[in-house]
Each structure stands twice: as structure tokens, then as C-alpha cells.
Amino acid sequence: MPRSRRPSILPSEITPPEVFFNRRQAIAAALAAGAVGLARAAEPGGPPATAGKLEYSRNPRYSTDETPNSYEDITSYNNFYELGTDKSDPKTNAHYLRPRPWNVTVDGEAEVKGTFTIEDILKPHPLEERVYRFRCVEAWSMVVPWVGFPLGDLLKRFKPTSRAKYVQLTTLKDTKQLPWQRYPILEWPYVEGLRMDEAMHPLTLMVTGVYGTVLPAQNGAPLRLIVPWKYGFKSVKSIVRISFVERQPVNTWNAATPREYGFYANVNPAVDHPRWSQAKERRIGAGFLARRIDTLPFNGYADDVAGLYKGMDLRRFF
Ligand SMILES: Nc1nc2c(c(=O)[nH]1)N[C@H]1C(S)=C(S)[C@@H](COP(=O)(O)O)O[C@H]1N2
Numbered sequence: 001m002p003r004s005r006r007p008s009i010l011p012s013e014i015t016p017p018e019v020f021f022n023r024r025q026a027i028a029a030a031l032a033a034g035a036v037g038l039a040r041a042a043e044p045g046g047p048p049a050t051a052g053k054l055e056y057s058r059n060p061r062y063s064t065d066e067t068p069n070s071y072e073d074i075t076s077y078n079n080f081y082e083l084g085t086d087k088s089d090p091k092t093n094a095h096y097l098r099p100r101p102w103n104v105t106v107d108g109e110a111e112v113k114g115t116f117t118i119e120d121i122l123k124p125h126p127l128e129e130r131v132y133r134f135r136c137v138e139a140w141s142m143v144v145p146w147v148g149f150p151l152g153d154l155l156k157r158f159k160p161t162s163r164a165k166y167v168q169l170t171t172l173k174d175t176k177q178l179p180w181q182r183y184p185i186l187e188w189p190y191v192e193g194l195r196m197d198e199a200m201h202p203l204t205l206m207v208t209g210v211y212g213t214v215l216p217a218q219n220g221a222p223l224r225l226i227v228p229w230k231y232g233f234k235s236v237k238s239i240v241r242i243s244f245v246e247r248q249p250v251n252t253w254n255a256a257t258p259r260e261y262g263f264y265a266n267v268n269p270a271v272d273h274p275r276w277s278q279a280k281e282r283r284i285g286a287g288f289l290a291r292r293i294d295t296l297p298f299n300g301y302a303d304d305v306a307g308l309y310k311g312m313d314l315r316r317f318f
């Protein structure tokens with residue numbers, strides 16, 4: 001497949017020189033210095049020393065200065081119903097999911113289609129770290145240093161046709177790897193969709209890592225979506241299919257409870273969920289008694305994305 005267009009901000013323009021230092025060289029240097037077997041101690045709040053390291057550059061243009069949640073918070077308080085419905089279940093049951101080997105099928109309104117290995121999918125894309133706010137529809141939030149690349153750069157490789165108005169992303173369906181798919185909690189597989197302009201927006205990220213390390217299963221390994229201005233349920237995990245479609249696709253939570261969850265799911269403090277307010281949020285890790293903080297329109301990304309919804313009634317298209 002042809003190499004995708006470069007991201008609008010080149011890593012060379014945004015990366016401080018020290019980050020360019022090749023991690024493999026660093027490891028080789030450490031080995032040469034006789035550090036064999038001495039794993040670097042894990043930083044407090046960061047990933048364990050055993051987590052697989054990724055090469056990436058930082059992207060400050062698309063990062064918040066807010067302090068990230070700890071690796072522990074991000075990887076042990078999860079929604080991934082295919083691995084259990086309690087927040088701690090996905091980590092406990094993460095071992096069922098095997099992120100390699102992994103294939104992704106591309107179909108629908110595109111010139112380039114077929115089934116690709118996860119290596120084919122990832123290879124052309126330089127990885128970036130972006131510290132994003134993440135807001136769940138349940139009114140909690142985190143700050144997460146994701147590692148990934150713009151979804152748009154991936155989609156362009158498949159040359160979507162003019163009939164491709166939306167993209168639908170589908171989670172793996174396999175009761176061996178995702179055992180709670182044996183239960184009728186939701187309709188499986190989990191699916192999500194974006195309008196083409198939302199999918200192509202530079203903030204929309206395909207994620208394969210967190211805290212500079214390989215994404216753990218409970219966070220949606222090996223490939224999951226992150227759309228930081230939308231409620232967390234749009235950020236579909238463990239993706240095996242990318243479909244270019246003409247009509248607005250079904251999304252799992254809208255199909256389950258259409259009165260409560262729409263297709264757009266833009267974070268909006270002015271539009272309450274039928275059963276609770278969306279005006280404030282609880283930042284995970286701040287302590288249960290910590291004051292709740294104000295939720296921002298589009299989760300704080302309004303300057304970048306409000307224009308996508310010009311002229312739309314956001315109470316109707318919630
Ligand atoms: N396949 C799948 N994707 C999913 C979910 C899920 O249950 N299954 N939960 C969604 C919801 S509601 C949220 S808040 C985020 C949670 O992502 P995290 O566990 O990495 O914080 O994943 C989203 N993606």
C-alpha cells in the first residue's frame with residue numbers, strides 16, 4: 001500500500017532532541033556498559049519495568065499540561081464489558097485476550113481493501129505520545145498519555161471513495177478471548193462509528209500504547225480508537241474491522257439504549273444524561289472526596305472541533 005500522507009505536524013518539528021535518541025541504541029549502550037539483567041527501576045506512577053517499550057515522539061500541540069493519571073489508575077479502572085462489567089474485571093481477565101497474532105479487515109467504500117496483519121497496519125505510522133483528557137459518560141475522567149497515530153493517516157491508505165461518508169470500527173468477536181461475549185450484556189461485537197470528517201480530524205487517534213509502553217489488553221490492545229472530545233464509549237477497543245460506509249452506522253450503546261446514548265456523543269455539560277447531570281466530573285485518582293470539576297464543552301477541545309458541528313442542534317444530535 002502507498003505510504004500515507006505525513007501528519008500535519010512533523011515529529012521533527014515538535015520533538016525535543018533528547019527524545020530523538022533511539023531507544024534501541026540506549027538499550028544497546030546499557031548492555032555494553034554491563035547493565036545486563038538490571039532492568040531500570042519503574043518510575044512512580046509509571047508503567048512497570050517489564051512493560052514493552054515503544055519508540056515515539058511527544059506531540060505538545062495536541063497534549064494537555066494536566067498531570068496524567070497513574071499507569072495503575074489507567075490500567076485497573078476500565079470499561080471493557082467483554083472482559084467483565086466491574087471496573088477491576090478487565091485487568092483481572094486481561095490474560096484471555098491475545099493481541100498477537102492479530103488481523104484487521106478493511107471493507108466497504110474504498111479502493112484498497114482486504115485483511116492486513118497488525119504489523120502491516122502499524123508499520124508506516126510514526127508513533128506520537130499525546131496527553132489527552134478522557135471523559136466517560138458515567139461522569140468520571142482521567143488524563144492519559146496515549147501512544148498512537150492519527151486515524152486519518154491510516155484511513156487515507158485505503159483510498160476511501162466519494163461514497164464513504166462514515167467509518168465503522170468493530171471489536172473482535174471471540175468468546176475464548178472475550179469470555180463475557182457469552183452473556184447478552186450488549187449486542188456483540190461492540191461497534192462504533194464516526195462521520196468521515198470526525199474520523200479524519202487530526203485529534204482522532206489510533207492507539208497502540210500508553211505511558212510509552214505497549215497497550216495492555218484491558219485498555220483495548222492491540223489497536224483501539226480514542227476520540228478525546230467524545231464520551232469514552234466512542235473509543236472502541238481491540239479493533240478487527242474497518243468499514244467505509246455510506247449510511248450512519250449503528251453504534252453499540254445507541255442500539256442498546258437510544259434514549260440515553262446517541263451517535264455523536266460529544267462531551268456536553270449542557271445536555272444531561274436522562275439519569276444524571278453531565279455538568280461535572282470526578283477525576284479518577286483525585287480521591288473520592290475531591291471536589292468534582294467542571295466538564296468542558298467538547299471535553300476542552302472546542303477550539304479544535306466545534307466547527308465540525310456548525311449549525312447542528314447538539315440537543316437533538318447528542
Ligand atoms: N469493545 C469495547 N470497547 C469499549 C468499551 C467496551 O465495553 N467494549 N467500553 C467503552 C467505554 S464506556 C469507555 S469509558 C472506554 C474505557 O476505556 P479505558 O478502559 O481504556 O479507560 O472504552 C470504551 N470502549
Ligand SMILES: [Mo]
Pocket residue numbers: 079135136137138231232233
Ligand atoms: Mo464510558
